[in-house]
Amino acid sequence: MTARSTRRTTAVSSRTAAVGAIAVAGALLLTGCGDQTKDNGSDETKSSSSAPLADKLPQAIRDKGVIKVGSDIAYAPVEFKDDSGKTVGIDPDLAEAMGKQLGVTFEFENATFDTLIGGLAAKRYDIAMSAMTDTKERQEGIDADTGKKVGTGVDFVDYFTAGVSLYTNKGDDQSIRTWDDLCGKTMAVQRNTFSHDLAKDQAKKCTKDGKKALKIEDFGTNPEAETRMRSKGADVVSADFPIAAYSVKNSGGGKYFELVGDQVEAGPYGIAVAKENTELRDALQAAVQAIIDNGEYKKIIDKWGVADGAVTESKINGGS
DSSP: OOTTSOOOOOOHHHHHHHHHHHHHHHTTGGGSOOOOSGGGOOHHHHOOTTOTTGGGSOHHHHHHTEEEEEEOSOBTTTBEEOTTSOEESHHHHHHHHHHHHHTOEEEEEEOOGGGHHHHHHTTSOSEEOSSOBOOHHHHHTBOTTTOOBOSOOEEEEEEEEEEEEEEEETTOOTTOOSGGGGTTOEEEEETTSHHHHHHHHHHHHHHHTTOOOOEEEEESSHHHHHHHHHTTSOSEEEEEHHHHHHHHHHGGGGTSEEEEEEEEEEEEEEEEEETTOHHHHHHHHHHHHHHHHHSHHHHHHHHTTOGGGOOSSOOBSOOO
């Protein structure tokens, strides 16, 4: 699925409530599960002898006791560095809970988002876990712009759902209420994200409708896109709703940005796994389902104020 999918809006009141919930989550950073890097694995996580799902993992990973995770660690509140430099957020917390089920430590390694799937293909990582939307194009290795096959694709273990939001500098909403209001504007966006896909499709629509062009400036990270908007080089930024809401509430103490319009539905977040690693894929799905069933998943999702995106079942390749 790219931006051609049907957009479902959500109520403004619901959005406002979610922003407040994420704000509460921001205060909990220092009480989070902590950094998931190699120097921070707990003994409980590293010991696979008592882990209920350890035997589902490939033997090579069981022997190492580690799953290497490629991630863009600049996407609060999904994954980011706290003030002490530790990797925290929704994904690291979920990974730690999954690690207890599998008897391994998840080690997060920082990379730009648009290199993660290539990193999987090059075997730099075992998985990519980075607020990555599960789409048919990514499953099949298809370039969303050209429709041409550019890789073998990946499998996804789905674990969350998220919509896409727009936000502007505070007090300067550019009269944006819907995506059609973006015609004639300049958008800053993180490269190769679902928001980027939506923006490119909207730009085509503006042209087709005979309206002023939507100019898109893409960046390696979302903070870079925000910096561009802060300097008045762009009118609006688009990002997944949890990220947009967190930035609006926390950047400059809540003084920098504001949400505009309603969020639109993107689809499920998935943990990306190389196509040939079916044993690892199935073990991860079992671990996600286990923490859903035992309540750990809900605790983490509630802690970060993103309960609206919770799932009750982990699917493989559920994106469309």
